[in-house]
Amino acid sequence: xxxxxxxxxxxxxxxxxGLRKSFNGVEVLHGVDLxxxxxxxxxxxxxxxxxKSVLLKxxxxxxxxxxxxxxxxxxxxxxxxxxxxxxxxxVFQSGxxxxxxxxxxxxxxxxxxxxxxxxxxxxxxxxxxxxxxxLKGMEDRMPNELSxxxxxxxxxxxxxxxxxxxxxxxxxxxxxxxLMAVTIGQEIVNMRKRLHATSIVVSHDRxxxxxxxxxxxIMHHGRILCVGSADEIxxxxxxxxxxxxxxxxxxx
Amino acid sequence: MxxxxxxxxxxxxxxxxxxxxxxRHRRKVFDQLFEIGNASLFMSCVLSLFIGGVLALQTGPxxxxxxxxxxxxxxxxxSMCKELGPVMMAVLxxxxxxxxMAAEIGSMTVYQEIDALRTMNINPVHYLVLPRMVAxxxxxxxxxxxxxxxxxxxxxxxAANNHLISVPYQxxxxxxxxxxxxxxxxxxxxxxxxxxxxxxxxxxxxxxQTIGGPRGIGRSVTKAVVNSIVMILILDYFLxxxxxxx
Ligand SMILES: Nc1ncnc2c1ncn2[C@@H]1O[C@H](COP(=O)(O)OP(=O)(O)OP(=O)(O)O)[C@@H](O)[C@H]1O
Ligand SMILES: [Mg+2]
Numbered sequence: 001x002x003x004x005x006x007x008x009x010x011x012x013x014x015x016x017x018g019l020r021k022s023f024n025g026v027e028v029l030h031g032v033d034l035x036x037x038x039x040x041x042x043x044x045x046x047x048x049x050x051x052k053s054v055l056l057k058x059x060x061x062x063x064x065x066x067x068x069x070x071x072x073x074x075x076x077x078x079x080x081x082x083x084x085x086x087x088x089x090x091v092f093q094s095g096x097x098x099x100x101x102x103x104x105x106x107x108x109x110x111x112x113x114x115x116x117x118x119x120x121x122x123x124x125x126x127x128x129x130x131x132x133x134x135l136k137g138m139e140d141r142m143p144n145e146l147s148x149x150x151x152x153x154x155x156x157x158x159x160x161x162x163x164x165x166x167x168x169x170x171x172x173x174x175x176x177x178x179l180m181a182v183t184i185g186q187e188i189v190n191m192r193k194r195l196h197a198t199s200i201v202v203s204h205d206r207x208x209x210x211x212x213x214x215x216x217x218i219m220h221h222g223r224i225l226c227v228g229s230a231d232e233i234x235x236x237x238x239x240x241x242x243x244x245x246x247x248x249x250x251x252x
Numbered sequence: 253m254x255x256x257x258x259x260x261x262x263x264x265x266x267x268x269x270x271x272x273x274x275x276r277h278r279r280k281v282f283d284q285l286f287e288i289g290n291a292s293l294f295m296s297c298v299l300s301l302f303i304g305g306v307l308a309l310q311t312g313p314x315x316x317x318x319x320x321x322x323x324x325x326x327x328x329x330x331s332m333c334k335e336l337g338p339v340m341m342a343v344l345x346x347x348x349x350x351x352x353m354a355a356e357i358g359s360m361t362v363y364q365e366i367d368a369l370r371t372m373n374i375n376p377v378h379y380l381v382l383p384r385m386v387a388x389x390x391x392x393x394x395x396x397x398x399x400x401x402x403x404x405x406x407x408x409x410x411a412a413n414n415h416l417i418s419v420p421y422q423x424x425x426x427x428x429x430x431x432x433x434x435x436x437x438x439x440x441x442x443x444x445x446x447x448x449x450x451x452x453x454x455x456x457x458x459x460x461q462t463i464g465g466p467r468g469i470g471r472s473v474t475k476a477v478v479n480s481i482v483m484i485l486i487l488d489y490f491l492x493x494x495x496x497x498x
Contacts, residue, residue: 062367085375085458096368098360110372113379162372 010037010159011166011198012086018068021051028054029066030222034081039196041188043209046219050184052202053093056168059200060090072166081138086166089159093170095151097143097158098135102141107158129157132181132187149175156184160191167191169201173208181205206245210234218244256457259308263460264453266377267385278385284387292348292395300399302404303336304328311415321417325424326431328407333432333440337400340487341445345392346480350455353384354476358469366460376460385452392448393441399438404428409410414486443491447484454480 016034020027025214028051033240036042044052057063058070061077070077070088095104097126105112107129108122117125130136143151153176159167168190173181187205191197203209208214210230217227218241234245307328315324357380360366365375404425411419432468458476462468 055369062370087373088371090368090371092364092368094364096364098365098368100356100361109374113372113374132380 005014007084010165011037011192011196012073013071014015014059014065014198014200015071015074016055016068017071019055019070020067021054021058021063021065028222029065030206032219032222032224034217034224034227036200038198038199039192040214041192041199041201041212043201043203043213044214044219045206045209045216045244046201048204048217049079050075050132051222053170055198056090056170057164058233060088060168087162087164088166089162089164090168091096091152091156091170093161093174095143095148095155097151097155099143101143102139103135103141103143103146103154105141106154107161109137109158112161118225125161126157129160131155132160133157134183139167139243148204149177149180152176153180156187160187163195163199164194166200169199171199171205173203181208188212253478257483259361259461260457261383262454263377263457264449267381268451270375270382271386272377273378274382274386277378280379281386282382284383284454285391286483287352288345288349288387288391291352292345293398294397295348296344296399296403299344300332300337300403301339302408303399304332304403304408305337305338305410307331307403308407308410309414311417312414316417316419317469322423322427324410324411324419325428327468328424329428330413332403333400333436334443335488335492336438337403337445338440338443339397341399342484343397345388345395345448345479346455346477346484348387349391350451350480351473351477353452353455354462354473355469357456358462361460361462362377362465362468368424371394381452381456384388384456384487385449389445389448391453391459393444396440396444399496400437402423408413410426430486439495442495443488445451446487446491450483450487451480 007161012036014036016032019029019032021029038129044055048051054063058065059077061083064078072082072088075082097103101109104126109123111117111122134155135150137158143154146154149215152172155212156172160217163182172184172188174249176184188199188201189212192199201208202213204227213230215227216233218233220240223239225238226233228236233241237241308324311327312321312324315321315327360380369376369379408421408424411417412421412426455476458472458479462472
C-alpha cells in the first residue's frame with residue numbers, strides 16, 4: 001500500500017463516543033463525544049488541565065479508555081492493524097523528539113523504519129520539511145542543542161514528513177513567536193489542501209484557532225461544552241466560554 | 253510481583269516473535285554490541301584476572317599442604333569456567349549494561365519518546381528491546397570466554413609465584429587440560445546465555461515500566477540491577493542442579 005503518492009490520501013473521519021478516563025480514581029474525561037469529518041480542521045480549546053492532552057492520546061491509541069470508544073474511519077482504534085491502515089501523526093506538547101538521534105534522523109525515522117523511501121529520498125524530504133519550519137540545515141544537530149521552540153518546530157516537521165491522514169497537534173504554537181505561529185498555522189491549512197488530512201489542533205492560541213478552524217470545540221473539566229464554527233463560538237452566551245475567549249490584561 | 257513476572261514473560265515472548273526482524277535492525281544490534289564491548293571488555297578482563305588469582309590464593313595453600321598441589325589447575329579451571337566466570341560477568345554486566353538499558357529506555361518512557369514511536373507505528377519492542385536483547389546475548393557469552401581464559405591465567409600466575417603455593421605453570425595447565433572438558437565450557441556458556449536473557453529482559457521491562465520523572469528513572473535502574481542479580485543467582489542454582497545430572 002503506497003499512501004505516499006499525493007492526492008490519493010484522504011483524511012479520515014474521527015468519532016469519539018462516551019469517552020471516560022480516570023487516573024488513580026480521579027475521573028479526567030467525563031464522557032466526551034465528538035465527530036470530526038474527513039479533511040476538517042478541528043480546534044479544541046479549553047483551560048489548562050481540562051483533559052485536552054489526555055483526549056488526544058486516546059485518539060491515537062496511546063491511552064485506553066475506561067469506557068466509550070474512539071473510531072478512526074469507522075474502526076475502533078483498538079482493532080489490530082488500524083495504525084497500519086491509517087497513517088496518523090501526533091505533535092506532542094513537549095515535542096518528544098528522540099534525544100539519542102539527530103534532528104534529521106528524527107524526521108526521517110518513520111520513512112526509514114518502515115522502509116518507505118531510499119536514503120537519498122529521505123534526506124531530500126527531511127531537508128524540505130526542515131526548511132519549511134525554518135530549521136534549514138539543522139539535520140545534524142542533536143535535539144538538546146535546540147531551543148524549546150525549535151524542538152517544537154522539528155517535531156511538527158517530523159509529523160509533516162509522515163504525510164498523515166490524521167494529524168493531532170498538541171499546542172503547536174505555544175512556544176513559538178507570532179511570526180512562526182502564523183507560518184505553522186498556514187502549514188496546517190496547507191496540509192489539508194495537499195493531503196486532505198484531518199487535523200485536530202489543541203491550542204490556547206485564540207488567533208490560531210479562529211484563523212484556521214473549520215469548527216472549534218470548547219473543553220472544560222473533561223467535557224465538551226460546545227462545538228461550532230468560529231462565529232457560533234464567539235456568539236455563545238455561556239459565561240465560562242466568554243470569559244475564556246475574552247480574557248485580557250486589565251489595567252492595574 | 254507475580255504480575256511483573258507475567259509481564260516479563262510476555263515481553264520475552266514478544267521479543268522472540270520479533271526475532272525474524274533482527275536483520276532489519278542489524279545496525280542497532282551492532283551499535284549495542286559496540287557499546288557493550290566498549291563499556292565492559294577491559295573491566296571484565298581485569299576483574300577475571302583477580303577472580304582467578306583469589307581462587308588460587310584461597311585454595312592453593314590448603315591443597316599444597318595436603319600434597320594435592322597438582323590438582324590446583326583443574327580446581328581453578330573448573331570453578332572459573334562453570335561458576336565464577338558466568339556469574340561474576342553476569343553481575344558485572346547487570347551493573348554496567350543492565351543499568352544503562354533501564355536508564356535509557358526509562359528516560360525515553362518518561363519523556364514520551366516511546367509514545368512518539370508508537371504514534372509513528374514503530375513497535376518499541378522491535379525498535380528498542382530486540383536489538384538490545386540480541387546484542388547482550390551475543391556479548392555476554394563472548395565476554396565470559398575472555399573471562400575464563402584470563403581467570404585461568406590469573407590463577408596460574410598466583411599459583412606459580414606465591415611462596416605458599418609454588419605450583420609451576422606446566423603442572424597447573426596440564427591438570428587443567430585434563431580436568432576441564434568441552435562440556436564444562438559449554439555449561440558455562442549456556443549459563444551465561446541464560447543470564448544474558450535475564451539481564452536484557454528485566455532491564456528493558458523495567459525501563460518500559462518507568463513512571464514519574466528523574467526519580468522514577470533512578471528507581472527503575474536500581475530495580476533492574478537488583479532484580480537481575482537476584483534472578484541470576486537463583487537461576488544459577490537451578491541450572492547447576494540441572495546440568496549436574498547430565
Ligand atoms: N498519566 C496521568 N496520570 C495521572 N493523571 C493524569 C495523567 N495524565 C493527565 N492527568 C491528569 O489529567 C488532567 C488533564 O490533563 P491534560 O494533560 O489532558 O490537561 P490539558 O487540558 O492538556 O492541559 P494543558 O492545557 O495545561 O496542557 C490533569 O488534571 C492531569 O493531572
Ligand atoms: Mg496539554
